[in-house]
Amino acid sequence: MEHHEESFITKYIFSKDHKTIGKQYLITGIVMAIFGGVLAGLFRINLAEPGFLTHEQYNALVTYHGAIMFFWVAMPILLGGFGNILIPLMIGARDMAFPTLNMISYWTFFLSTVILVLSMFVPGGGFAGGWTIYPPLSANPQSFMGAQLGTVLFLLAIALEFASMLMGGVNFVTTIFVMRAKGLSFMRLPIFIWMQLVASALFLFSVTPLIAGAIMLLMDILLGTHFFRVEAQKVGDPVLWQHLFWFFGHPEVYVILFPALGILYEIFTTYARRPVFSYKTVVYSTIVAGVLSFVVWAHHQFVAGINPISAMAFSVTTILISIPFSMQLVVLGLTLAGGSIRFTPAFLFGVSAFAMFIIGGLTGLPLGAVAADVYFHDTYFVVAHFHYTVFTIAVLSTIAGVYHWFPKMFGKRINDTFGKIHAILTLIFYNGFAFPAFFLGMAGHPRRYYTALELGYLQKYQWVHEIMTISALLLIITQVVFLFVFFYTIFAGKEEKEPNPWKSTTLEWLTPSPPPHLNWGNFAPIVENEPYEYAKNGKDQDYIPQGRLVKIKQKEPSAHH
């Protein structure tokens, strides 16, 4: 079938195959997730036993934990990993529109990962100004222990990561528009694809102003300009950075949320054996939420001294954006209604993500209202809130996705019993560390503090920190075991010969697992149905696949023109 022999290097390392690139992203992301988790474990130990780390180390670890979990875990796994593997398979394409660009995208990302890890160990220490990189801490090299080199490398790593994800975004949008299989109109796209499309567009249009901001910040650090620094007799405005950062930062939250929700839709429909409750509601509310996400950013700055009128306006848009997301969660919930649910590991992770996300969403409301946010801002309440949203997105949903698509990706299957135990333990330990933080926040515990013991009114809550630390450490240990099982299964796990083990409808389940190079061999998919035709009374199956494979008469499409 293949016209050319692929060496080890072109097949596994500098590969242009979207599936290999996706797996590279996925594995890099999972390894970074463990790394970021271990960092969190270290500073959590310090919170339980103050003195374990120095103040500088503590600040740096908090910074790197945040940045890694956003930019080196959630983005590469959800967009780079699942996006790359699933977009061509789900729309019936043979590869991405620009395979070479795709390869460059991954290796740019890899380079950024290396630079990020190196930046922690340069003389003077890594960057320690928080993952939001606020000036004046970031723009003034003197503001903390001579970390100029660390700061520059950190910014460079983030810039390369953005460049890599931008290349990916261009690829995703083009591929989804141009390379849909015959019969796959836009209103038949699987919801996961819609989510990837909207997420890529959001990223593309939100990150670019921040690139301008990053250039200004680098000039501040290296050339002594004062875009963001305030010095005597010189203008300069730190709030400008906050605007530019959150203009990106808030859509970024939805950039990672949308693919995670997409995974949940695929999983809920498959394992509940139900069509999605209202396909059009999901599509339109996703688009509305995407557009609205560009006008909510200043709710991160209510206490930064922004104009009170615009604070009011942003409060309104922030409450407004909860409407499309409420609609999505209702649709997700109603999709389960009347289903015959299969409690597989993927479903357990999916449903816990769903439940946890509701907690995260509801606790966002007091933070979106100006009056309440003035009290809650920069307390552990915020920490709890975004761990209930982002942890849900970046960990629970992605692990659900890994269990769901693992057979397709590797042709192996992770042990079901292990998966169920994994899901339950993860849920327990996760709540063990995240839920008490709500109460710490309500008690007025500020976030990012080295220890609570120096604040008199918080000393009596030290035991809460201890519970949180123990839960966090157990959570990390659980995930390390999962990482081991993940790799063990890839190399020595049980074979899964059946191409469609979960009896799912979308196109990727038509091709053998793992799919061959160029995905469909001598066949090509054509689409004849809506994406989620479950609960149909057939003779031997309760679902109708979205399409079928037809043999193509033309010469076998090959890598050579």
Add this chain to the structure above:
Amino acid sequence: MASMQRVEEIEKEEYERFDVPFQRLGFWVFLSGEIIILGGLVAAGILFRLSYPGWFESSTYTNVVISSINTFVLLTGSLTAVLAHKYAVDGNWGKVQLFLGLTALAGLTFVGLKFIEYSKEIALGFVPSKNVFWMFYYGLTGLHGAHVLAGTLIIIGVMLYIRKKKLVEAVENAGLYWHFVDIVWLYIFPLFYLT
């Protein structure tokens, strides 16, 4: 395989019909993002300018002669780039190489003149940290200059590429990038030199 039971032989076009060629769509998606990278800096510049009175005095020290020549150079590069595309559509690939070469030359001229300009200004003590005008001047023209250089490299890359593969879209995209950089200059020129 159960799902492949109903296999039949058909002659088929592989994908849903979509009217825009994928290279052009992809490039415009990229360009769409690029516009705001410069747009973000321009917006910040406008905001600082509206609130900072010293802009006009500082802008009398920039070099109108060199920048006018540079405007001419960029516009000429745009013309040759678009003519290259025209000849590519008509299939006259020898002319394409010639006109792309002229565009690349324009790019190098622009960057060279820009360096002469910078060195003169720095010699006079106008460094980026001097005041608001100069920090935006260096930020924006520097970023723009980097784009011109990138555009030149893209054009040289396309010149090498089309020797092997006659792809109209490659010539078109290189030209699109050049025109975009040109349009940005049309605003930078009055912003820092004329007003």
Add this chain to the structure above:
Amino acid sequence: MKGGVFMKSQVHSNAEHKAEHKHPPYVGIYFVLLLLTAASILISMIIHKEAAPPFVFTISTVKGLLIALFYMHLKYEGRYIIALALIPLIIFALILFIFMPDIIPYQKM
């Protein structure tokens, strides 16, 4: 490599492109652009610098439109490409006007 994953539908768009064959008057537009540039330089020399911006930026916009419409072929593009060209401008306006109340008062303090 690229060509391989695409089949007919993409390839013949090239052929359609060729069939147009009627090109806009590129050289004529170039001379208009040069004239407009000369005009804006002249204006900035005659009028006081603080009064010049409305004139020179209007001329820049005309020039930018000429390049975008004819050299970048936006006049002949479909709705997807037009949308891609317009979205950044909307975002630019968004940034400018929403940042404005927060940045400017600080500078005047």
